[in-house]
Amino acid sequence: MGKTKKYSLKDIAEDLNVSKTTVSLVLNDKGNENKISQETQKRIKAYAKKNGYAPNQLARGLSRGKSEAIGLIVPDISDQFYAKIAGIIEKKAKKLGYNVVYSSTYEDSVEENKLIRSMLNRQIDGLIIASTQNNADDIQMLKHERVPFVLIDRHYPDKETDYVVVNNFKGMKIATEHILNLGRRKLGFISLNTPLDALNQRYNGFKAALNDCGIELDEKRVKTLNQGYFADEMPNAIKQLVENENVDSLVFGTHYLTMEGLRILKSINVKVPEEVAIVSFDETQAFDLISPPITAVIQPINDIGSLALEILLKKIENRKTTNKLNYENIILDLKLEVRKSCGIKD
Numbered sequence: 236m237g238k239t240k241k242y243s244l245k246d247i248a249e250d251l252n253v254s255k256t257t258v259s260l261v262l263n264d265k266g267n268e269n270k271i272s273q274e275t276q277k278r279i280k281a282y283a284k285k286n287g288y289a290p291n292q293l294a295r296g297l298s299r300g301k302s303e304a305i306g307l308i309v310p311d312i313s314d315q316f317y318a319k320i321a322g323i324i325e326k327k328a329k330k331l332g333y334n335v336v337y338s339s340t341y342e343d344s345v346e347e348n349k350l351i352r353s354m355l356n357r358q359i360d361g362l363i364i365a366s367t368q369n370n371a372d373d374i375q376m377l378k379h380e381r382v383p384f385v386l387i388d389r390h391y392p393d394k395e396t397d398y399v400v401v402n403n404f405k406g407m408k409i410a411t412e413h414i415l416n417l418g419r420r421k422l423g424f425i426s427l428n429t430p431l432d433a434l435n436q437r438y439n440g441f442k443a444a445l446n447d448c449g450i451e452l453d454e455k456r457v458k459t460l461n462q463g464y465f466a467d468e469m470p471n472a473i474k475q476l477v478e479n480e481n482v483d484s485l486v487f488g489t490h491y492l493t494m495e496g497l498r499i500l501k502s503i504n505v506k507v508p509e510e511v512a513i514v515s516f517d518e519t520q521a522f523d524l525i526s527p528p529i530t531a532v533i534q535p536i537n538d539i540g541s542l543a544l545e546i547l548l549k550k551i552e553n554r555k556t557t558n559k560l561n562y563e564n565i566i567l568d569l570k571l572e573v574r575k576s577c578g579i580k581d
Contacts, residue, residue: 242288251278262288305547306354307337308347309365315519316490316536317365320387323540324363331548333360342429342462344369355382361547365389368431383550385543389433397550399543399565403433403516406532406569407440410514411486413530413571415448417580419484419512421456423476425469425496426488428459437488437516456480466495473499477511484512484577490519493529508578518572528574535567542567 244262248255258279260269266276282288307324309317325335336359340347344367351373354362361383366374368389374396377384390398414422424441426434442452458472473496476482485500487493493515500507507513507527515522518531546563 242283242286247279247282247286247288251282253279258283302358302360303332304334304336304357304359305544305551306350306357306359306362307335307364308340308350308354308362309337310340310342310367312337312339314491316517316534319536320540320543323537324544327541327544333548340367342367348373351377361385361551363387363543363547366391381554383547383554385547385550387539387543389431392432395560395562397546397563399539399546399567400433401534401539401567401569403436404440404443406534406571407437407486407488407516408444409440409569409571410516410530410532411441411444412447413573414484414486414512414514414577415444415450417512417577419577420450421481421483422450423456423458423480423482423485424488425458425460425472425476425485425492427462427465427492429462434488441486453480456482460492465492469495470499470502474503477503477505482511484514487513487515490515490517490522490531493531494519494521497525497529508576512578513576523574527576529576530574531572533570533572535569538567 244255244258248258251258253275257271257275260266261271261276261279262283305324305328307321309321312318312321321335321337325337328335336354336357338350340350347364347367347370351362351364351370362377363385365388366386368391371391371394374386374391374394378394378396384397386396386398386400388400390396390400411422422441422445424438426438438457445452456476458476460468460472469492473485476485477500485496487496493513497507497513500511500513505511513529515529515531517534518529522529522531542565546565
C-alpha cells in the first residue's frame with residue numbers, strides 16, 4: 236500500500252494556481268486583513284481540509300513570533316507530585332494552543348542548566364521551573380534576557396521572580412500540632428540534608444509547634460538523610476529513633492520518606508499508631524489505602540499547576556507590549572487530611 240501524500244504549502248499553491256504566500260496567509264487566518272477574496276479563501280481552506288493538510292506547528296509559531304510551546308523543568312517527572320502538576324499544566328495548555336515539553340533534573344543543578352539552555356535553543360515561549368535552588372546564575376540570566384518564566388514549589392527568596400509555592404512552614408506546624416494535641420510528646424523528625432528552602436521551612440514549622448507547646452527540641456530526635464541515599468540510611472535512622480530515643484511519633488518531611496519509613500517500621504514490627512504515630516508532609520495515592528491510612532499535609536496541586544500556567548501565559552503575551560516588570564508571588568495554604576495513623580487522644 237502506497238503512502239498517503241503529505242501536502243505542503245507549495246503543493247496547495249501549485250494545485251490551486253495561487254502563490255505560496257497567499258496559501259500561508261489564508262491558513263494562518265490573515266486572508267481578510269490582506270484583502271484576499273472570500274472565494275479564494277474558501278477554495279484554499281476546503282482544499283487543505285480535504286487533503287488533510289497539517290501545518291508545521293514550529294514554523295507556524297515562529298512566523299507569529301511564537302513556538303507555541305512551553306517548557307516544564309522538574310526534579311523528577313515520575314514523582315507523583317510533579318507528574319500530577321505536569322498533567323494539569325499540559326491539559327490546560329493544550330486547550331490554549333500550547334504544547335508542553337518537560338524534563339527532569341534529578342536535583343542536579345548542572346542538568347538544570349543544560350535543560351534550560353536546551354529549551355531556549357528550541358525557542359520555547361516560556362518556562363515553568365521547579366528549581367534545584369542551586370542555580371541562581373541561570374535564574375538571573377532568564378531575568379536579564381526577559382524570558383517569561385515562573386517558579387513552582389521552590390523559589391529564590393533573594394531574587395524577584397514570579398512564583399507559586401505553598402506555605403511549608405504553616406503546613407508542617409499544623410501537622411505537628413495535630414500530633415501534640417493527641418497527647419504525644421516524644422516526636423521524631425525525618426527529612427533530607429538539602430539546601431531546599433521548602434524543607435528548611437518545614438523543619439522550622441516542626442520546631443515552632445514544639446516551642447508553642449513548651450517542648451524543648453531534642454536534636455537526637457532529628458534525622459536528616461542524604462538526598463541520594465535516604466533509602467540506605469532510613470533503617471538506621473528509624474531504629475535509633477524508635478529503640479534509642481523511644482519516640483512515640485514520627486513526622487516525615489516528604490511523602491517518599493514516609494513510604495520508606497513505613498516499610499522499615501513494618502519490618503521491625505512497630506505498630507502504627509499504637510506504638511508510633513505517623514504524619515507526612517504531602518502524600519501518595521496509596522496513603523488512604525495503607526493500613527492504617529496515613530495522616531498527611533495535602534498540597535493544592537491543581538492550583539499550583541493552573542496558577543503557574545496562568546501567570547506564564549500572561550508574561551508571554553505581555554513580553555513585547557510592556558517594559559514594566561510586575562512579579563506575581565503566590566503562597567498557597569495547605570490542609571491536613573486526618574486519617575488513622577496518629578490514633579486518638581488518650
